[in-house]
Amino acid sequence: MxxxxxxxxxxxxxxxxxxxxxxxxxxxxxxxxxxxxxxxxxxxxxxxxxxxxxxxxxxxxxxxxxxxxxxxxxxxxxxxxxxxxxxxxxxxxxxxxxxxxxxxxxxxxxxxxxxxxxxxxxxxxxxxxxxxxxxxxxxxxxxxxxxxxxxxxxxxxxxxxxxxxxxxxxxxxGCDPEGELGERHDPETHLIPLVIKEALRVRAGGNPEDTQLNVFGDDFDTPDGSCIRDxxxxxxxxxxxxxxxxxxxxxxxxxxxxxxxGTGKGYSVKEVIETCRHVTGQDIRYKIATRRAGDPARLVASAALARTELGWSPHFNELSDIVDTAWRWFSRQPSPTS
Ligand SMILES: NC(=O)c1ccc[n+]([C@@H]2O[C@H](COP(=O)([O-])OP(=O)(O)OC[C@H]3O[C@@H](n4cnc5c(N)ncnc54)[C@H](O)[C@@H]3O)[C@@H](O)[C@H]2O)c1
CATH class of the missing domain: 3.40.50.720 (NAD(P)-binding Rossmann-like Domain)
Structure with a gap:
Protein backbone atom coordinates (compact mmCIF):
# COMPACT_ATOMS: atom_id res chain seq x y z
CA MET A 1 0.00 0.00 0.00
CA GLY A 174 27.04 2.34 10.29
CA CYS A 175 26.07 3.79 6.93
CA ASP A 176 23.92 2.92 3.95
CA PRO A 177 25.23 -0.48 2.76
CA GLU A 178 24.92 0.82 -0.82
CA GLY A 179 27.26 3.69 0.05
CA GLU A 180 24.91 6.52 -0.94
CA LEU A 181 24.27 7.97 2.51
CA GLY A 182 26.35 8.30 5.62
CA GLU A 183 26.86 9.98 8.96
CA ARG A 184 27.68 13.68 8.58
CA HIS A 185 27.57 15.25 12.02
CA ASP A 186 29.54 18.39 12.83
CA PRO A 187 30.76 18.24 15.49
CA GLU A 188 30.92 14.43 15.49
CA THR A 189 30.57 12.84 18.90
CA HIS A 190 29.82 9.23 17.94
CA LEU A 191 32.59 6.72 18.45
CA ILE A 192 32.71 4.80 15.15
CA PRO A 193 32.93 7.88 12.87
CA LEU A 194 35.56 9.38 15.17
CA VAL A 195 37.69 6.22 15.01
CA ILE A 196 37.25 6.07 11.23
CA LYS A 197 38.27 9.72 10.88
CA GLU A 198 41.44 8.84 12.77
CA ALA A 199 42.01 5.89 10.40
CA LEU A 200 41.59 8.24 7.42
CA ARG A 201 44.07 10.70 8.94
CA VAL A 202 46.63 7.93 9.28
CA ARG A 203 45.90 6.61 5.81
CA ALA A 204 46.49 10.12 4.45
CA GLY A 205 50.01 10.04 5.94
CA GLY A 206 49.34 11.42 9.43
CA ASN A 207 51.59 10.15 12.22
CA PRO A 208 49.72 7.54 14.34
CA GLU A 209 51.48 8.97 17.40
CA ASP A 210 49.66 12.28 16.91
CA THR A 211 46.30 10.62 17.41
CA GLN A 212 43.24 12.82 17.81
CA LEU A 213 41.18 9.98 19.24
CA ASN A 214 40.21 10.06 22.91
CA VAL A 215 38.95 7.20 25.04
CA PHE A 216 37.01 8.79 27.88
CA GLY A 217 37.96 6.72 30.90
CA ASP A 218 39.65 3.31 31.12
CA ASP A 219 38.82 2.60 34.75
CA PHE A 220 35.19 1.54 34.41
CA ASP A 221 34.02 -1.72 35.92
CA THR A 222 34.29 -3.60 32.60
CA PRO A 223 36.79 -6.26 31.47
CA ASP A 224 39.08 -3.75 29.67
CA GLY A 225 38.07 -0.67 31.69
CA SER A 226 36.36 1.16 28.79
CA CYS A 227 32.60 1.74 28.41
CA ILE A 228 30.40 -0.90 26.81
CA ARG A 229 27.66 0.09 24.36
CA ASP A 230 25.16 -1.69 22.11
CA GLY A 262 19.65 -2.84 20.01
CA THR A 263 21.41 -6.08 19.25
CA GLY A 264 21.72 -7.13 22.88
CA LYS A 265 25.48 -7.41 22.41
CA GLY A 266 27.79 -4.95 24.05
CA TYR A 267 31.19 -3.86 22.74
CA SER A 268 33.71 -1.85 24.71
CA VAL A 269 35.26 1.31 23.29
CA LYS A 270 38.57 -0.52 23.01
CA GLU A 271 36.91 -3.41 21.17
CA VAL A 272 35.37 -0.93 18.73
CA ILE A 273 38.80 0.58 18.08
CA GLU A 274 40.32 -2.86 17.60
CA THR A 275 37.55 -3.77 15.13
CA CYS A 276 38.14 -0.52 13.24
CA ARG A 277 41.89 -1.32 13.08
CA HIS A 278 41.06 -4.68 11.59
CA VAL A 279 38.48 -3.38 9.08
CA THR A 280 40.48 -0.32 7.95
CA GLY A 281 43.94 -1.89 8.14
CA GLN A 282 45.24 1.35 9.72
CA ASP A 283 47.40 1.84 12.81
CA ILE A 284 44.79 3.59 14.95
CA ARG A 285 46.07 4.81 18.31
CA TYR A 286 44.22 6.62 21.07
CA LYS A 287 44.74 8.74 24.18
CA ILE A 288 43.08 8.08 27.50
CA ALA A 289 41.08 11.10 28.63
CA THR A 290 39.07 11.69 31.80
CA ARG A 291 35.57 10.22 32.02
CA ARG A 292 32.68 12.28 30.68
CA ALA A 293 30.05 13.23 33.27
CA GLY A 294 27.15 10.81 33.35
CA ASP A 295 28.68 8.05 31.19
CA PRO A 296 27.46 4.70 32.58
CA ALA A 297 29.86 1.74 32.34
CA ARG A 298 27.43 -0.40 30.31
CA LEU A 299 24.33 0.20 28.21
CA VAL A 300 23.01 -2.92 26.57
CA ALA A 301 19.46 -3.45 25.28
CA SER A 302 17.02 -6.23 25.64
CA ALA A 303 15.20 -5.99 22.31
CA ALA A 304 13.03 -9.03 23.01
CA LEU A 305 9.82 -6.97 22.73
CA ALA A 306 10.71 -5.61 19.28
CA ARG A 307 11.40 -9.18 18.21
CA THR A 308 8.12 -10.61 19.45
CA GLU A 309 5.78 -7.65 18.87
CA LEU A 310 7.26 -6.15 15.70
CA GLY A 311 8.85 -9.27 14.25
CA TRP A 312 12.16 -7.38 14.11
CA SER A 313 15.52 -9.07 14.04
CA PRO A 314 18.71 -7.18 13.26
CA HIS A 315 20.77 -8.45 10.32
CA PHE A 316 23.96 -6.62 11.26
CA ASN A 317 24.93 -8.65 14.31
CA GLU A 318 28.69 -8.39 13.89
CA LEU A 319 30.39 -5.13 14.76
CA SER A 320 32.89 -5.61 11.91
CA ASP A 321 30.01 -5.58 9.38
CA ILE A 322 28.64 -2.36 10.87
CA VAL A 323 32.09 -0.73 10.78
CA ASP A 324 32.64 -1.93 7.23
CA THR A 325 29.62 0.01 5.93
CA ALA A 326 30.85 3.15 7.69
CA TRP A 327 34.41 2.71 6.44
CA ARG A 328 33.25 2.28 2.85
CA TRP A 329 31.17 5.46 3.01
CA PHE A 330 33.75 7.63 4.80
CA SER A 331 36.54 6.43 2.49
CA ARG A 332 34.62 7.83 -0.49
CA GLN A 333 34.10 11.32 0.90
CA PRO A 334 36.19 14.10 -0.69
CA SER A 335 37.67 15.69 2.48
CA PRO A 336 36.95 13.24 5.23
CA THR A 337 39.45 14.38 7.85
CA SER A 338 39.10 17.55 9.86
N1 LIG B 1 22.29 8.82 16.45
C1 LIG B 1 22.01 8.04 17.49
O1 LIG B 1 22.81 7.19 17.91
C2 LIG B 1 20.67 8.15 18.18
C3 LIG B 1 20.43 7.34 19.31
C4 LIG B 1 19.19 7.42 19.93
C5 LIG B 1 18.22 8.27 19.45
N2 LIG B 1 18.49 9.07 18.37
C6 LIG B 1 17.42 9.96 17.89
O2 LIG B 1 17.29 9.81 16.49
C7 LIG B 1 16.90 11.04 15.89
C8 LIG B 1 17.80 11.34 14.73
O3 LIG B 1 19.16 11.40 15.17
P1 LIG B 1 20.34 11.66 14.14
O4 LIG B 1 21.56 11.05 14.72
O5 LIG B 1 19.90 11.30 12.79
O6 LIG B 1 20.49 13.24 14.27
P2 LIG B 1 20.74 14.34 13.13
O7 LIG B 1 21.17 15.58 13.85
O8 LIG B 1 21.63 13.80 12.06
O9 LIG B 1 19.30 14.54 12.51
C9 LIG B 1 18.33 15.41 13.07
C10 LIG B 1 17.62 16.11 11.92
O10 LIG B 1 16.58 16.94 12.45
C11 LIG B 1 16.67 18.24 11.89
N3 LIG B 1 16.13 19.16 12.90
C12 LIG B 1 16.60 19.39 14.14
N4 LIG B 1 15.83 20.30 14.77
C13 LIG B 1 14.83 20.62 13.91
C14 LIG B 1 13.72 21.50 13.97
N5 LIG B 1 13.47 22.26 15.05
N6 LIG B 1 12.90 21.61 12.91
C15 LIG B 1 13.13 20.86 11.79
N7 LIG B 1 14.17 20.02 11.67
C16 LIG B 1 15.01 19.91 12.72
C17 LIG B 1 18.15 18.45 11.60
O11 LIG B 1 18.42 19.44 10.63
C18 LIG B 1 18.55 17.04 11.13
O12 LIG B 1 18.32 16.89 9.74
C19 LIG B 1 16.91 12.07 17.01
O13 LIG B 1 15.58 12.27 17.44
C20 LIG B 1 17.73 11.42 18.12
O14 LIG B 1 17.32 11.86 19.38
C21 LIG B 1 19.68 9.03 17.73
Whole structure:
Protein backbone atom coordinates (compact mmCIF):
# COMPACT_ATOMS: atom_id res chain seq x y z
CA MET A 1 0.00 0.00 0.00
CA UNK A 2 1.37 3.37 -1.01
CA UNK A 3 1.26 5.79 1.90
CA UNK A 4 1.81 9.48 2.38
CA UNK A 5 4.35 9.86 5.16
CA UNK A 6 5.76 12.94 6.88
CA UNK A 7 9.34 12.49 8.09
CA UNK A 8 10.61 15.22 10.42
CA UNK A 9 14.38 15.43 10.45
CA UNK A 10 14.52 13.45 7.20
CA UNK A 11 17.68 15.24 6.11
CA UNK A 12 19.64 13.99 9.12
CA UNK A 13 21.70 10.86 9.66
CA UNK A 14 18.99 8.35 10.58
CA UNK A 15 16.11 10.21 8.92
CA UNK A 16 17.80 10.28 5.50
CA UNK A 17 18.37 6.53 5.55
CA UNK A 18 14.69 6.12 6.44
CA UNK A 19 13.61 8.41 3.60
CA UNK A 20 15.63 6.33 1.14
CA UNK A 21 13.93 3.13 2.33
CA UNK A 22 10.42 4.64 2.27
CA UNK A 23 10.93 6.02 -1.24
CA UNK A 24 12.24 2.66 -2.36
CA UNK A 25 9.12 1.01 -0.89
CA UNK A 26 7.03 3.27 -3.11
CA UNK A 27 5.71 5.66 -0.45
CA UNK A 28 5.16 9.36 -0.96
CA UNK A 29 7.48 11.13 1.46
CA UNK A 30 7.42 14.71 2.73
CA UNK A 31 10.42 15.81 4.79
CA UNK A 32 10.19 18.67 7.29
CA UNK A 33 13.70 19.76 8.19
CA UNK A 34 15.35 23.06 9.12
CA UNK A 35 18.72 21.73 7.87
CA UNK A 36 20.36 22.74 11.18
CA UNK A 37 22.30 19.47 11.23
CA UNK A 38 20.82 17.82 8.14
CA UNK A 39 21.76 17.95 4.48
CA UNK A 40 19.55 18.99 1.59
CA UNK A 41 21.17 16.43 -0.75
CA UNK A 42 20.23 13.55 1.59
CA UNK A 43 16.49 13.71 0.85
CA UNK A 44 16.41 12.41 -2.73
CA UNK A 45 12.98 11.26 -3.86
CA UNK A 46 11.14 13.18 -1.12
CA UNK A 47 9.47 16.56 -1.10
CA UNK A 48 11.54 18.78 1.21
CA UNK A 49 9.67 21.38 3.23
CA UNK A 50 12.39 23.55 4.71
CA UNK A 51 11.03 24.67 8.03
CA UNK A 52 11.36 24.56 11.79
CA UNK A 53 9.28 22.47 14.17
CA UNK A 54 9.40 25.28 16.68
CA UNK A 55 7.37 27.46 14.28
CA UNK A 56 3.73 26.38 14.05
CA UNK A 57 3.33 27.93 10.60
CA UNK A 58 6.18 25.80 9.24
CA UNK A 59 4.67 22.63 10.66
CA UNK A 60 1.28 23.56 9.19
CA UNK A 61 2.99 24.04 5.80
CA UNK A 62 4.31 20.47 5.94
CA UNK A 63 0.81 19.13 6.60
CA UNK A 64 -0.67 21.48 4.01
CA UNK A 65 1.34 19.77 1.30
CA UNK A 66 -1.21 16.93 1.10
CA UNK A 67 -2.97 14.26 3.15
CA UNK A 68 -0.51 12.68 5.59
CA UNK A 69 -1.26 9.20 6.94
CA UNK A 70 1.70 8.51 9.20
CA UNK A 71 4.39 10.65 10.82
CA UNK A 72 7.94 9.56 11.59
CA UNK A 73 9.51 12.02 14.01
CA UNK A 74 13.33 12.09 13.91
CA UNK A 75 13.95 15.85 14.25
CA UNK A 76 15.65 16.73 17.51
CA UNK A 77 18.75 18.18 19.05
CA UNK A 78 20.79 15.22 20.21
CA UNK A 79 24.11 16.11 21.84
CA UNK A 80 24.18 15.04 25.48
CA UNK A 81 26.99 17.46 26.44
CA UNK A 82 25.37 20.42 24.70
CA UNK A 83 22.08 19.64 26.44
CA UNK A 84 23.80 20.13 29.81
CA UNK A 85 25.31 23.46 28.69
CA UNK A 86 22.21 24.73 26.89
CA UNK A 87 19.05 22.99 28.16
CA UNK A 88 16.85 25.79 26.79
CA UNK A 89 17.70 24.70 23.24
CA UNK A 90 16.74 21.10 24.07
CA UNK A 91 13.43 21.93 25.75
CA UNK A 92 12.50 24.25 22.86
CA UNK A 93 13.45 21.83 20.11
CA UNK A 94 12.63 18.44 21.59
CA UNK A 95 9.63 19.34 23.74
CA UNK A 96 8.00 22.43 22.20
CA UNK A 97 8.86 21.17 18.70
CA UNK A 98 7.22 17.84 19.48
CA UNK A 99 4.10 19.47 20.94
CA UNK A 100 3.78 21.62 17.81
CA UNK A 101 3.97 18.44 15.76
CA UNK A 102 1.35 16.64 17.87
CA UNK A 103 -0.98 19.64 17.66
CA UNK A 104 -0.57 19.84 13.87
CA UNK A 105 -1.34 16.11 13.74
CA UNK A 106 -4.54 16.68 15.75
CA UNK A 107 -5.62 19.48 13.44
CA UNK A 108 -4.93 17.33 10.38
CA UNK A 109 -6.60 14.28 11.98
CA UNK A 110 -3.42 12.19 11.79
CA UNK A 111 -2.99 9.86 14.74
CA UNK A 112 -0.16 7.43 13.86
CA UNK A 113 3.35 8.22 14.90
CA UNK A 114 6.73 6.49 14.95
CA UNK A 115 9.07 8.35 17.30
CA UNK A 116 12.87 8.28 17.54
CA UNK A 117 13.38 7.83 21.24
CA UNK A 118 16.53 6.81 23.02
CA UNK A 119 18.08 4.69 25.74
CA UNK A 120 19.03 8.05 27.32
CA UNK A 121 15.48 8.12 28.70
CA UNK A 122 16.51 5.33 31.11
CA UNK A 123 19.46 7.02 32.79
CA UNK A 124 21.90 4.87 34.76
CA UNK A 125 21.16 1.17 34.42
CA UNK A 126 19.85 -0.65 37.46
CA UNK A 127 19.56 -3.95 35.54
CA UNK A 128 21.16 -5.30 32.37
CA UNK A 129 20.20 -5.89 29.64
CA UNK A 130 17.75 -3.00 29.84
CA UNK A 131 14.14 -3.75 28.96
CA UNK A 132 11.35 -1.28 28.28
CA UNK A 133 10.17 -1.56 31.88
CA UNK A 134 13.52 -0.32 33.20
CA UNK A 135 12.99 2.83 35.32
CA UNK A 136 13.17 6.03 33.26
CA UNK A 137 15.29 8.45 35.24
CA UNK A 138 17.31 10.45 32.70
CA UNK A 139 20.62 11.90 33.88
CA UNK A 140 20.86 14.73 31.34
CA UNK A 141 18.48 17.26 29.70
CA UNK A 142 18.68 15.44 26.34
CA UNK A 143 17.25 12.25 27.88
CA UNK A 144 14.71 14.24 29.91
CA UNK A 145 13.39 16.10 26.88
CA UNK A 146 13.00 12.86 24.92
CA UNK A 147 11.19 11.28 27.91
CA UNK A 148 8.93 14.34 28.15
CA UNK A 149 8.08 13.92 24.46
CA UNK A 150 7.27 10.24 25.11
CA UNK A 151 4.98 11.19 28.01
CA UNK A 152 3.16 13.72 25.82
CA UNK A 153 2.62 11.01 23.19
CA UNK A 154 1.30 8.64 25.83
CA UNK A 155 -1.12 11.29 27.16
CA UNK A 156 -2.21 12.19 23.62
CA UNK A 157 -2.86 8.49 23.09
CA UNK A 158 -5.25 8.27 26.03
CA UNK A 159 -6.99 11.59 25.39
CA UNK A 160 -7.04 11.92 21.61
CA UNK A 161 -6.59 8.37 20.30
CA UNK A 162 -3.00 8.75 19.11
CA UNK A 163 -1.14 5.50 18.35
CA UNK A 164 2.60 5.80 18.89
CA UNK A 165 5.52 3.44 18.52
CA UNK A 166 8.41 5.02 20.43
CA UNK A 167 11.58 3.27 19.30
CA UNK A 168 14.28 3.62 21.92
CA UNK A 169 17.52 3.31 19.99
CA UNK A 170 20.74 2.36 21.67
CA UNK A 171 23.79 3.45 19.62
CA UNK A 172 22.88 3.99 15.97
CA UNK A 173 25.87 3.11 13.81
CA GLY A 174 27.04 2.34 10.29
CA CYS A 175 26.07 3.79 6.93
CA ASP A 176 23.92 2.92 3.95
CA PRO A 177 25.23 -0.48 2.76
CA GLU A 178 24.92 0.82 -0.82
CA GLY A 179 27.26 3.69 0.05
CA GLU A 180 24.91 6.52 -0.94
CA LEU A 181 24.27 7.97 2.51
CA GLY A 182 26.35 8.30 5.62
CA GLU A 183 26.86 9.98 8.96
CA ARG A 184 27.68 13.68 8.58
CA HIS A 185 27.57 15.25 12.02
CA ASP A 186 29.54 18.39 12.83
CA PRO A 187 30.76 18.24 15.49
CA GLU A 188 30.92 14.43 15.49
CA THR A 189 30.57 12.84 18.90
CA HIS A 190 29.82 9.23 17.94
CA LEU A 191 32.59 6.72 18.45
CA ILE A 192 32.71 4.80 15.15
CA PRO A 193 32.93 7.88 12.87
CA LEU A 194 35.56 9.38 15.17
CA VAL A 195 37.69 6.22 15.01
CA ILE A 196 37.25 6.07 11.23
CA LYS A 197 38.27 9.72 10.88
CA GLU A 198 41.44 8.84 12.77
CA ALA A 199 42.01 5.89 10.40
CA LEU A 200 41.59 8.24 7.42
CA ARG A 201 44.07 10.70 8.94
CA VAL A 202 46.63 7.93 9.28
CA ARG A 203 45.90 6.61 5.81
CA ALA A 204 46.49 10.12 4.45
CA GLY A 205 50.01 10.04 5.94
CA GLY A 206 49.34 11.42 9.43
CA ASN A 207 51.59 10.15 12.22
CA PRO A 208 49.72 7.54 14.34
CA GLU A 209 51.48 8.97 17.40
CA ASP A 210 49.66 12.28 16.91
CA THR A 211 46.30 10.62 17.41
CA GLN A 212 43.24 12.82 17.81
CA LEU A 213 41.18 9.98 19.24
CA ASN A 214 40.21 10.06 22.91
CA VAL A 215 38.95 7.20 25.04
CA PHE A 216 37.01 8.79 27.88
CA GLY A 217 37.96 6.72 30.90
CA ASP A 218 39.65 3.31 31.12
CA ASP A 219 38.82 2.60 34.75
CA PHE A 220 35.19 1.54 34.41
CA ASP A 221 34.02 -1.72 35.92
CA THR A 222 34.29 -3.60 32.60
CA PRO A 223 36.79 -6.26 31.47
CA ASP A 224 39.08 -3.75 29.67
CA GLY A 225 38.07 -0.67 31.69
CA SER A 226 36.36 1.16 28.79
CA CYS A 227 32.60 1.74 28.41
CA ILE A 228 30.40 -0.90 26.81
CA ARG A 229 27.66 0.09 24.36
CA ASP A 230 25.16 -1.69 22.11
CA UNK A 231 25.62 -0.70 18.43
CA UNK A 232 22.68 -1.17 16.09
CA UNK A 233 23.04 -0.70 12.35
CA UNK A 234 21.12 2.07 10.67
CA UNK A 235 19.56 -0.32 8.13
CA UNK A 236 18.20 -2.44 10.99
CA UNK A 237 16.83 0.69 12.68
CA UNK A 238 15.06 1.68 9.48
CA UNK A 239 13.64 -1.82 9.04
CA UNK A 240 12.18 -1.57 12.56
CA UNK A 241 10.45 1.71 11.64
CA UNK A 242 8.79 0.04 8.66
CA UNK A 243 7.59 -2.84 10.83
CA UNK A 244 6.33 -0.43 13.50
CA UNK A 245 4.46 1.56 10.86
CA UNK A 246 2.82 -1.60 9.52
CA UNK A 247 1.77 -2.64 13.02
CA UNK A 248 0.31 0.82 13.69
CA UNK A 249 -1.66 0.75 10.46
CA UNK A 250 -2.85 -2.79 11.08
CA UNK A 251 -4.10 -1.83 14.55
CA UNK A 252 -1.69 -4.30 16.18
CA UNK A 253 0.05 -1.47 18.01
CA UNK A 254 -2.34 1.00 19.58
CA UNK A 255 -2.00 3.66 22.25
CA UNK A 256 1.56 4.31 23.37
CA UNK A 257 4.12 1.51 22.93
CA UNK A 258 7.87 1.62 23.46
CA UNK A 259 10.37 -0.77 21.88
CA UNK A 260 14.09 -0.98 22.47
CA UNK A 261 16.26 -1.30 19.38
CA GLY A 262 19.65 -2.84 20.01
CA THR A 263 21.41 -6.08 19.25
CA GLY A 264 21.72 -7.13 22.88
CA LYS A 265 25.48 -7.41 22.41
CA GLY A 266 27.79 -4.95 24.05
CA TYR A 267 31.19 -3.86 22.74
CA SER A 268 33.71 -1.85 24.71
CA VAL A 269 35.26 1.31 23.29
CA LYS A 270 38.57 -0.52 23.01
CA GLU A 271 36.91 -3.41 21.17
CA VAL A 272 35.37 -0.93 18.73
CA ILE A 273 38.80 0.58 18.08
CA GLU A 274 40.32 -2.86 17.60
CA THR A 275 37.55 -3.77 15.13
CA CYS A 276 38.14 -0.52 13.24
CA ARG A 277 41.89 -1.32 13.08
CA HIS A 278 41.06 -4.68 11.59
CA VAL A 279 38.48 -3.38 9.08
CA THR A 280 40.48 -0.32 7.95
CA GLY A 281 43.94 -1.89 8.14
CA GLN A 282 45.24 1.35 9.72
CA ASP A 283 47.40 1.84 12.81
CA ILE A 284 44.79 3.59 14.95
CA ARG A 285 46.07 4.81 18.31
CA TYR A 286 44.22 6.62 21.07
CA LYS A 287 44.74 8.74 24.18
CA ILE A 288 43.08 8.08 27.50
CA ALA A 289 41.08 11.10 28.63
CA THR A 290 39.07 11.69 31.80
CA ARG A 291 35.57 10.22 32.02
CA ARG A 292 32.68 12.28 30.68
CA ALA A 293 30.05 13.23 33.27
CA GLY A 294 27.15 10.81 33.35
CA ASP A 295 28.68 8.05 31.19
CA PRO A 296 27.46 4.70 32.58
CA ALA A 297 29.86 1.74 32.34
CA ARG A 298 27.43 -0.40 30.31
CA LEU A 299 24.33 0.20 28.21
CA VAL A 300 23.01 -2.92 26.57
CA ALA A 301 19.46 -3.45 25.28
CA SER A 302 17.02 -6.23 25.64
CA ALA A 303 15.20 -5.99 22.31
CA ALA A 304 13.03 -9.03 23.01
CA LEU A 305 9.82 -6.97 22.73
CA ALA A 306 10.71 -5.61 19.28
CA ARG A 307 11.40 -9.18 18.21
CA THR A 308 8.12 -10.61 19.45
CA GLU A 309 5.78 -7.65 18.87
CA LEU A 310 7.26 -6.15 15.70
CA GLY A 311 8.85 -9.27 14.25
CA TRP A 312 12.16 -7.38 14.11
CA SER A 313 15.52 -9.07 14.04
CA PRO A 314 18.71 -7.18 13.26
CA HIS A 315 20.77 -8.45 10.32
CA PHE A 316 23.96 -6.62 11.26
CA ASN A 317 24.93 -8.65 14.31
CA GLU A 318 28.69 -8.39 13.89
CA LEU A 319 30.39 -5.13 14.76
CA SER A 320 32.89 -5.61 11.91
CA ASP A 321 30.01 -5.58 9.38
CA ILE A 322 28.64 -2.36 10.87
CA VAL A 323 32.09 -0.73 10.78
CA ASP A 324 32.64 -1.93 7.23
CA THR A 325 29.62 0.01 5.93
CA ALA A 326 30.85 3.15 7.69
CA TRP A 327 34.41 2.71 6.44
CA ARG A 328 33.25 2.28 2.85
CA TRP A 329 31.17 5.46 3.01
CA PHE A 330 33.75 7.63 4.80
CA SER A 331 36.54 6.43 2.49
CA ARG A 332 34.62 7.83 -0.49
CA GLN A 333 34.10 11.32 0.90
CA PRO A 334 36.19 14.10 -0.69
CA SER A 335 37.67 15.69 2.48
CA PRO A 336 36.95 13.24 5.23
CA THR A 337 39.45 14.38 7.85
CA SER A 338 39.10 17.55 9.86
N1 LIG B 1 22.29 8.82 16.45
C1 LIG B 1 22.01 8.04 17.49
O1 LIG B 1 22.81 7.19 17.91
C2 LIG B 1 20.67 8.15 18.18
C3 LIG B 1 20.43 7.34 19.31
C4 LIG B 1 19.19 7.42 19.93
C5 LIG B 1 18.22 8.27 19.45
N2 LIG B 1 18.49 9.07 18.37
C6 LIG B 1 17.42 9.96 17.89
O2 LIG B 1 17.29 9.81 16.49
C7 LIG B 1 16.90 11.04 15.89
C8 LIG B 1 17.80 11.34 14.73
O3 LIG B 1 19.16 11.40 15.17
P1 LIG B 1 20.34 11.66 14.14
O4 LIG B 1 21.56 11.05 14.72
O5 LIG B 1 19.90 11.30 12.79
O6 LIG B 1 20.49 13.24 14.27
P2 LIG B 1 20.74 14.34 13.13
O7 LIG B 1 21.17 15.58 13.85
O8 LIG B 1 21.63 13.80 12.06
O9 LIG B 1 19.30 14.54 12.51
C9 LIG B 1 18.33 15.41 13.07
C10 LIG B 1 17.62 16.11 11.92
O10 LIG B 1 16.58 16.94 12.45
C11 LIG B 1 16.67 18.24 11.89
N3 LIG B 1 16.13 19.16 12.90
C12 LIG B 1 16.60 19.39 14.14
N4 LIG B 1 15.83 20.30 14.77
C13 LIG B 1 14.83 20.62 13.91
C14 LIG B 1 13.72 21.50 13.97
N5 LIG B 1 13.47 22.26 15.05
N6 LIG B 1 12.90 21.61 12.91
C15 LIG B 1 13.13 20.86 11.79
N7 LIG B 1 14.17 20.02 11.67
C16 LIG B 1 15.01 19.91 12.72
C17 LIG B 1 18.15 18.45 11.60
O11 LIG B 1 18.42 19.44 10.63
C18 LIG B 1 18.55 17.04 11.13
O12 LIG B 1 18.32 16.89 9.74
C19 LIG B 1 16.91 12.07 17.01
O13 LIG B 1 15.58 12.27 17.44
C20 LIG B 1 17.73 11.42 18.12
O14 LIG B 1 17.32 11.86 19.38
C21 LIG B 1 19.68 9.03 17.73
Missing amino acids: KLSILVTGGAGYIGSHMVKLLVREGHQVTVLDNLSTGHRDATAGAKLVEGDLRREADVARAFGAGRIEVVMHFAASCYVGESVQNPAKYYANNVIGTINLLEAMRRADVSRLVFSSTCSTYGDPVALPMSESHPQLPVNPYGMTKLTAERAMSDYGRAYGFDTAALRYFNAA YVHIADLCAAHLLAMERLLGGKVSGFNAFNL
